[in-house]
Amino acid sequence: MPNRLLELYRRMRRWPGGAWLFSRAGCFRAPYFSSIAPRVAVLEPCRCEAVMEHRRRVTNHLGTVHAIALCNLAELAAGLMAEASLPAGMRWIPRGMEVEYLRKARGRMHAIATPDRPPAESAAPYDLPVTVQVRDPGGGVVFRAVIRLHVSPRPPGRG
Template identity: 35%
Template sequence: MALNIQDLMKQLRNWNNGSRNIAKEGWDTLSRLPRGKYIYSYLIGRYAPYTGSIKAVIEELSTGHSEVVLKDTPNLRNHLQSIHAVALANLAELTGNIALSYSMPADARFIVSKMELEYVKKARGTVTGVCDCPVPTSNAKKTYLVPVRIVNDAGEVVCKATLHSLVGPKK
């Protein structure tokens, strides 16, 4: 039986009814399998197609923490031959969102209401988004500041971001 991605995505949306944390369950299951991190990252990109457009790979994910890798490719570059600012913003949002999503109670959801970005230096080569975020303990309506830093292979910070994420109950 062939895997139908559209049907799988529909099932994921239906399962996300407030009783399960699909981001956490998916990672905890897939990340242990061969190529599981790539499969998980691909599915996240299908769930949120704009996020998937940069083809980043989630390498580490745990409560309050994520690391997401983005390879420098020609289609992500600007006129200065560095990674485009919007691609870095997309990486920052994915990195913060996946850490927060993994960490939330099953009956909570969130939306980013504001992003602050500081581009520190040109981003070239593979970059990694790193997030250590606060961990919501309930679905009470509250805004969390989710910090993300993006570093290059030399460990230099190329971008700093803060996501203002409004957490609340699933309907």
């Protein structure tokens, strides 16, 4: 069965402004993410890349990108990756996040989310660790997170 989110992403990417519109639609569905104004750069099974501009609204008192803005970007990328990768009969919810702030975050932030193993269909719930690295414009890793997703079967009759 084709993944509806991936189909929508691929279709919208062909339109002028489609990547922007897809990103805005994601923020409409989960409004909190609009606080960082993310843009989805790549979405495919087992990989999501999202970017966030260094704007005043995501800046801390040091003039760098705020730690929680980086967490938001990481959670967005991990969630979209999961939604695009899980079999149709499965669902997910974040269960925990371990983060490392490695150096000052300045400029456009580029997050790359990949699962530690491919998600699978299962009759029993399981945890799926997703690693997210956030890089600065020079390619240096400024932030790393492991987001633990709780994956479980969808209840019957819910699509």
